[in-house]
Amino acid sequence: MAVEATQTRPRPLLCGDAAERDAAGNVVLVGGRCADCGARAFPRSPVCTGCMSENIVAERLPRRGTLYAFSSVHIAPKKWKKPMRIGYVDLEGDVRVFTHLAGGEFSIGDEVEVDIGAVGEDEAGPIECFVFKRVPK
Amino acid sequence: MNGVSVVGVGMIPFGKYPEVNIVDLGWPAVKAALKDAGIDGKRIEAVYSGTSRGGAMTGQRIMGRLGLAGLPIVNVENACSSSSSAMAQAVLAVGSGAYDVVLVIGVEKLSKYGGGTLPMDEDDWEIGLGLTMPALYAMRASRYIHDYGLTLEQLAGVSVKNRKNGALNPDAQMKKPVTIEEVLASRMVSEPFTLLQCCPTGDGAAAIVLASDKVAKQIRQDAVRVRASHLTSGRFMTGFRDMTSPEITVRGAKETFEEAGLGPEDIDVAEVHDAFSIAELLYYEAFGFCPRGEAPHMLTSGATSLGGRIPVNPSGGLLAKGHPVGATGAAQIVEIVRQLRGEAGARQVEGARVGLTHATGGGISGFDHGACSIHIFQR
Numbered sequence: 001m002a003v004e005a006t007q008t009r010p011r012p013l014l015c016g017d018a019a020e021r022d023a024a025g026n027v028v029l030v031g032g033r034c035a036d037c038g039a040r041a042f043p044r045s046p047v048c049t050g051c052m053s054e055n056i057v058a059e060r061l062p063r064r065g066t067l068y069a070f071s072s073v074h075i076a077p078k079k080w081k082k083p084m085r086i087g088y089v090d091l092e093g094d095v096r097v098f099t100h101l102a103g104g105e106f107s108i109g110d111e112v113e114v115d116i117g118a119v120g121e122d123e124a125g126p127i128e129c130f131v132f133k134r135v136p137k
Numbered sequence: 138m139n140g141v142s143v144v145g146v147g148m149i150p151f152g153k154y155p156e157v158n159i160v161d162l163g164w165p166a167v168k169a170a171l172k173d174a175g176i177d178g179k180r181i182e183a184v185y186s187g188t189s190r191g192g193a194m195t196g197q198r199i200m201g202r203l204g205l206a207g208l209p210i211v212n213v214e215n216a217c218s219s220s221s222s223a224m225a226q227a228v229l230a231v232g233s234g235a236y237d238v239v240l241v242i243g244v245e246k247l248s249k250y251g252g253g254t255l256p257m258d259e260d261d262w263e264i265g266l267g268l269t270m271p272a273l274y275a276m277r278a279s280r281y282i283h284d285y286g287l288t289l290e291q292l293a294g295v296s297v298k299n300r301k302n303g304a305l306n307p308d309a310q311m312k313k314p315v316t317i318e319e320v321l322a323s324r325m326v327s328e329p330f331t332l333l334q335c336c337p338t339g340d341g342a343a344a345i346v347l348a349s350d351k352v353a354k355q356i357r358q359d360a361v362r363v364r365a366s367h368l369t370s371g372r373f374m375t376g377f378r379d380m381t382s383p384e385i386t387v388r389g390a391k392e393t394f395e396e397a398g399l400g401p402e403d404i405d406v407a408e409v410h411d412a413f414s415i416a417e418l419l420y421y422e423a424f425g426f427c428p429r430g431e432a433p434h435m436l437t438s439g440a441t442s443l444g445g446r447i448p449v450n451p452s453g454g455l456l457a458k459g460h461p462v463g464a465t466g467a468a469q470i471v472e473i474v475r476q477l478r479g480e481a482g483a484r485q486v487e488g489a490r491v492g493l494t495h496a497t498g499g500g501i502s503g504f505d506h507g508a509c510s511i512h513i514f515q516r
Contacts, residue, residue: 040375041375069279069380070279071279073275074324074327077253086268086276090377095375096376098262098266098502108280108283
């Protein structure tokens with residue numbers, strides 16, 4: 001019985017609970033904010049790198065950010081979709097996010113927005129994670 | 138701190154030795170370093186052995202094979218900085234007066250993984266999401282191209298220079314010179330890097346004998362003095378960082394120069410961590426060999442080639458000599474000691490008196506690098 005229930009449950013996102021949908025159905029990233037010193041982090045950590053407080057609250061991050069750097073990766077472990085486009089996105093509030101990029105061509109400085117997409121596949125099926133897509137200019 | 142000098146160096150040629158286990162890679166380098174020092178192995182009082190992927194007790198296994206175990210042996214894991222970190226510990230141990238003669242080992246066998254990128258720990262957030270080492274450096278390159286107008290031909294020029302140097306080094310893994318066209322036409326790994334802009338996978342070992350001032354000159358008249366020995370870790374940052382200026386090396390360089398009482402203008406020859414083509418350019422600037430944004434010009438001017446103002450990676454560097462990660466730092470020191478003694482043959486930097494080594498590494502989330510160890514030597 002329990003096995004059956006496990007099999008029918010959808011596969012969790014690769015990023016776990018670091019991404020979720022808001023009331024409008026839009027994907028948002030969930031980071032951490034230190035309730036004592038205000039330092040932000042993504043992904044959320046149980047302890048603050050600013051003051052070592054464990055008083056960390058979950059906080060939704062801005063959905064849009066700026067592409068800082070990126071690469072199209074041709075050689076990588078088998079499970080990743082290739083070419084695998086990855087980059088760093090800077091969000092308002094001084095949070096940098098490592099991410100897969102989906103759709104279209106990219107340039108540094110592009111405004112990008114978070115979504116969910118397939119980034120690879122293994123024996124358990126497609127691997128889904130948050131991704132960033134270019135916001136049309 | 139008491140004075141510390143290098144009195145013996147040895148290494149095996151870097152390359153692929155799939156049939157040889159890590160112990161049998163390691164002991165010939167130790168034996169060569171002892172022979173170079175001209176001392177009996179029984180004079181070694183402690184051993185600092187660096188490997189990243191070699192497994193537990195590598196130092197004991199190597200020293201046991203030579204019948205030299207039964208003394209303090211410390212195994213050091215610090216990714217690509219493993220043996221340079223072991224060196225820093227050894228310098229502290231001799232400098233403190235605890236020992237007069239110690240041995241540093243760097244050893245690694247990467248051929249056991251087959252080809253492809255180096256397997257990384259998927260418990261790390263970014264590695265778990267798909268980051269690879271070439272991709273990390275490729276993003277630095279993409280940003281440098283954006284900020285400073287580096288061309289792909291200039292970037293490929295790093296590989297051309299270092300492969301040319303490697304062709305002059307009997308210990309190098311890649312001994313064939315390449316052209317800019319060949320570099321750019323090789324297989325794409327992680328844009329903008331083609332295969333020939335990525336260090337090869339390989340195996341290797343290197344060893345160093347250190348001695349206190351009390352005994353160094355008795356062992357070798359031409360002992361090479363350690364002017365500075367520095368080790369640090371990266372700062373953890375969750376937000377913005379400038380990927381064209383790795384803070385760990387900028388900070389490490391500044392502190393190392395302060396310790397030595399020297400500046401970048403005093404360095405005659407340097408071995409820096411060119412794991413990928415862009416890295417060497419970033420390090421020209423991080424060490425202050427040239428101002429920010431001028432590394433491509435510095436390269437194309439020939440200033441860092443053999444015969445230039447400050448030859449960088451005369452051994453061929455990681456790109457040509459090879460990068461068996463835990464052995465790299467020790468092998469850089471072997472090269473600089475040979476350069477300062479005038480024993481570097483066809484790749485000799487004429488009149489070199491002061492040399493620098495730099496090994497940094499560890500691709501982990503939130504850090505430019507996990508570890509960085511810099512040394513300055515003087516004859």
